[in-house]
Amino acid sequence: xxxxxxxxxxxxxxxxxxxxxxxxxxxxxxxxxxxxxxxxxxxxxxxxxxxxxxxxxxxxxxxxxxxxxxxxxxxxxxxxxxxxxxxxxxxxxxxxxxxxxxxxxxxxxxxxxxxxxxxxxxxxxxxxxxxxxxxxxxxxxxxxxxxxxxxxxxxxxxxxxxxxxxxxxxxxxxxxxxxxxxxxxxxxxxxxxxxxxxxxxxxxxxxxxxxxxxxxxxxxxxxxxxxxxxxxxxxxxxxxxxxxxxxxxxxxxxxxxxxxxxxxxxxxxxxxxxxxxxxxxxxxxxxxxxxxxxxxxxxxxxxxxxxxxxxxxxxxxxxxxxxxxxxxxxxxxxxxxxxxxxxxxxxxxxxxxxxxxxxxxxxxxxxxxxxxxxxxxxxxxxxxxxxxxxxxxxxxxx
Amino acid sequence: xxxxxxxxxxxxxxxxxxxxxxxxxxxxxxxxxxxxxxxxxxxxxxxxxxxxxxxxxxxxxxxxxxxxxxxxxxxxxxxxxxxxxxxxxxxxxxxxxxxxxxxxxxxxxxxxxxxxxxxxxxxxxxxxxxxxxxxxxxxxxxxxxxxxxxxxxxxxxxxxxxxxxxxxxxxxxxxxxxxxxxxxxxxxxxxxxxxxxxxxxxxxxxxxxxxxxxxxxxxxxxxxxxxxxxxxxxxxxxxxxxxxxxxxxxxxxxxxxxxxxxxxxxxxxxxxxxxxxxxxxxxxxxxxxxxxxxxxxxxxxxxxxxxxxxxxxxxxxxxxxxxxxxxxxxxxxxxxxxxxxxxxxxxxxxxxxxxxxxxxxxxxxxxxxxxxxxxxxxxxxxxxxxxxxxxxxxxxxx
Numbered sequence: 018x019x020x021x022x023x024x025x026x027x028x029x030x031x032x033x034x035x036x037x038x039x040x041x042x043x044x045x046x047x048x049x050x051x052x053x054x055x056x057x058x059x060x061x062x063x064x065x066x067x068x069x070x071x072x073x074x075x076x077x078x079x080x081x082x083x084x085x086x087x088x089x090x091x092x093x094x095x096x097x098x099x100x101x102x103x104x105x106x107x108x109x110x111x112x113x114x115x116x117x118x119x120x121x122x123x124x125x126x127x128x129x130x131x132x133x134x135x136x137x138x139x140x141x142x143x144x145x146x147x148x149x150x151x152x153x154x155x156x157x158x159x160x161x162x163x164x165x166x167x168x169x170x171x172x173x174x175x176x177x178x179x180x181x182x183x184x185x186x187x188x189x190x191x192x193x194x195x196x197x198x199x200x201x202x203x204x205x206x207x208x209x210x211x212x213x214x215x216x217x218x219x220x221x222x223x224x225x226x227x228x229x230x231x232x233x234x235x236x237x238x239x240x241x242x243x244x245x246x247x248x249x250x251x252x253x254x255x256x257x258x259x260x261x262x263x264x265x266x267x268x269x270x271x272x273x274x275x276x277x278x279x280x281x282x283x284x285x286x287x288x289x290x291x292x293x294x295x296x297x298x299x300x301x302x303x304x305x306x307x308x309x310x311x312x313x314x315x316x317x318x319x320x321x322x323x324x325x326x327x328x329x330x331x332x333x334x335x336x337x338x339x340x341x342x343x344x345x346x347x348x349x350x351x352x353x354x355x356x357x358x359x360x361x362x363x364x365x366x367x368x369x370x371x372x373x374x375x376x377x378x379x380x381x382x383x384x385x386x387x388x389x390x391x392x393x394x395x396x397x398x399x400x401x402x403x404x405x406x407x408x409x410x411x412x413x414x415x
Numbered sequence: 416x417x418x419x420x421x422x423x424x425x426x427x428x429x430x431x432x433x434x435x436x437x438x439x440x441x442x443x444x445x446x447x448x449x450x451x452x453x454x455x456x457x458x459x460x461x462x463x464x465x466x467x468x469x470x471x472x473x474x475x476x477x478x479x480x481x482x483x484x485x486x487x488x489x490x491x492x493x494x495x496x497x498x499x500x501x502x503x504x505x506x507x508x509x510x511x512x513x514x515x516x517x518x519x520x521x522x523x524x525x526x527x528x529x530x531x532x533x534x535x536x537x538x539x540x541x542x543x544x545x546x547x548x549x550x551x552x553x554x555x556x557x558x559x560x561x562x563x564x565x566x567x568x569x570x571x572x573x574x575x576x577x578x579x580x581x582x583x584x585x586x587x588x589x590x591x592x593x594x595x596x597x598x599x600x601x602x603x604x605x606x607x608x609x610x611x612x613x614x615x616x617x618x619x620x621x622x623x624x625x626x627x628x629x630x631x632x633x634x635x636x637x638x639x640x641x642x643x644x645x646x647x648x649x650x651x652x653x654x655x656x657x658x659x660x661x662x663x664x665x666x667x668x669x670x671x672x673x674x675x676x677x678x679x680x681x682x683x684x685x686x687x688x689x690x691x692x693x694x695x696x697x698x699x700x701x702x703x704x705x706x707x708x709x710x711x712x713x714x715x716x717x718x719x720x721x722x723x724x725x726x727x728x729x730x731x732x733x734x735x736x737x738x739x740x741x742x743x744x745x746x747x748x749x750x751x752x753x754x755x756x757x758x759x760x761x762x763x764x765x766x767x768x769x770x771x772x773x774x775x776x777x778x779x780x781x782x783x784x785x786x787x788x789x790x791x792x793x794x795x796x797x798x799x800x801x802x803x804x805x806x807x808x809x810x811x812x813x
Contacts, residue, residue: 265692
């Protein structure tokens with residue numbers, strides 16, 4: 018039986034998400050917006066029976082068993098933790114909170130309620146081209162999967178900014194290409210390679226600080242360009258260039274995975290590969306005739322499209338919702354599910370790793386040097402001076 | 416009147432160069448090779464009347480007025496300096512010597528003989544697509560030419576290594592993708608933008624240390640992968656990824672130049688551009704219909720092709736030789752020339768700047784941090800201890 022859905026957020030993702038959920042048979046029961054008019058308008062537009070601007074109103078609804086958190090990142094951790102505490106399954110959009118400390122809270126909550134679903138929406142994992150790429154790597158298309166040499170990522174797209182000043186313009190609120198596109202890339206390379214990021218180098222820039230529509234006293238601080246290198250734990254190097262300077266709604270995404278044997282590449286939704294040939298008699302002739310091997314071509318059309326969100330992300334999200342359906346359908350109880358169909362999904366731990374990597378990248382951009390990725394295991398003390406005083410008092414009382 | 420040519424080197428470049436020179440009417444008088452058999456074989460193959468393995472034998476020939484130095488980089492500085500001293504025009508392949516100290520010697524020699532031609536073979540400057548790109552930038556296609564934001568370069572190609580172990584395998588001898596491809600990119604971005612490199616970050620890797628044909632005790636040390644960022648002096652950022660891991664003889668080169676107004680891109684030999692539109696009533700409709708503007712399409716076929724050297728480099732070289740012809744033709748005296756047709760060529764100073772940038776990039780790769788580019792102005796003291804002793808003696812004798 019499919020669980021009732023509560024949606025947090027009224028933006029572009031929510032508007033794509035709700036029709037998808039309905040198409041797969043999920044009843045969408047409630048929507049939350051920052052303001053009541055926003056919630057009301059979106060509820061009307063999407064024909065959702067309940068709307069509110071109070072978080073608890075959604076979480077406490079009996080017919081809501083699974084929440085999709087697709088609002089601004091500053092609320093991701095708060096809503097996720099609260100939802101799990103109330104016993105609701107959670108799918109949270111990237112990033113996992115605003116910083117690693119928030120991500121750690123989410124991880125702790127997920128560990129505390131292991132029977133509940135807790136997924137970060139890194140939807141590219143579910144894009145068929147990447148599933149096939151991972152399968153090809155594991156099956157040895159490029160030789161020993163542990164001997165990948167290089168992943169080269171290029172994403173070129175238009176501006177991420179909307180028509181008004183909001184969190185998308187603000188670096189500290191989770192806006193910008195590192196958080197919104199880079200987080201997907203960081204997660205994806207770990208997913209594809211099975212390797213973890215050890216240290217990083219990054220350059221972040223905000224080239225466009227105002228637009229024809231956003232030109233008040235507040236400048237855009239969210240980066241619109243980012244290039245980074247990741248050193249992975251088994252020797253793989255990742256290099257990525259993410260760019261929001263294409264005019265219009267263009268979107269080009271290419272991800273090359275290399276080994277000494279050849280490469281695999283996902284362009285858009287298609288997977289190709291090419292291997293070095295063993296030496297033939299007529300080398301030049303042989304080399305020239307080689308074409309890329311077609312491994313997977315995405316011919317399936319999307320039933321729901323978005324004019325704003327790039328196709329691979331939409332399609333990945335759509336596939337993830339199908340997987341969620343398969344996780345719930347075999348089970349009769351409303352809250353029960355099986356893990357297998359959503360095994361590929363990014364966990365909150367994955368989300369924390371991505372956060373740790375992004376924090377190291379921001380530090381690297383500040384310091385102009387390579388930075389080791391530090392995974393937080395203890396909640397940072399919000400007031401070290403107070404804690405020290407408490408300890409001193411405790412000692413003096415002994 | 417066109418000058419007689421002496422060619423230093425018997426490799427792939429020499430074999431493309433000589434037919435080009437003849438086609439343009441330059442008499443090729445002499446060829447030098449590391450060994451006499453190599454020189455003899457190439458002389459026979461290319462029908463050159465004189466061959467030798469002694470540098471002076473070419474330089475002292477009366478009918479040689481212009482030398483092309485296309486041998487291994489360890490001899491570039493030595494031959495260039497000697498040739499200018501004997502009064503011969505010089506076109507020297509990149510890099511300008513093995514290090515900045517060598518490049519500085521070349522610069523000093525070029526400054527000492529200003530009536531002689533001294534050019535570094537950064538042939539991409541002469542590729543029509545890049546000439547047109549520079550012209551478009553200067554004419555304000557992207558707005559104020561001083562307000563470029565980003566140049567994004569990607570070069571993907573096959574291995575640079577041959578069938579036997581030689582200097583191409585050796586980092587210290589001038590082999591590898593930074594020296595052979597990166598030097599072109601570094602020169603080109605300065606040429607296109609008119610800006611100088613201030614500081615750099617780079618990552619160099621040699622992923623393939625042996626090949627089916629090069630698998631002795633000596634490993635390949637020349638980098639086959641390189642990603643770097645250059646901070647230019649008027650705010651432009653450059654990011655480049657150079658990769659020698661494509662199987663076969665593939666070659667993809669894309670150079671995007673961005674400003675806040677849009678971008679220009681050279682793919683292969685073609686130039687396209689796209690600008691942000693002013694806001695129209697039906698934004699989505701308007702944005703979607705936009706296509707890249709075609710600014711220059713390279714339809715001209717090469718009379719001479721190479722199976723090894725990528726087409727843009729060959730074509731650039733061919734155009735540079737045409738420019739050289741125009742520099743000599745209007746003048747009656749064999750040694751006289753006019754500057755205008757070769758004004759775009761890279762000077763030895765440009766070559767030194769590229770060397771300084773590459774040295775900073777190697778240092779950055781070692782140190783894992785951004786490094787400032789230091790332009791050498793004094794020849795480094797080969798024996799500081801001896802110099803100090805001489806100074807002490809001089810003082811004690813006073």
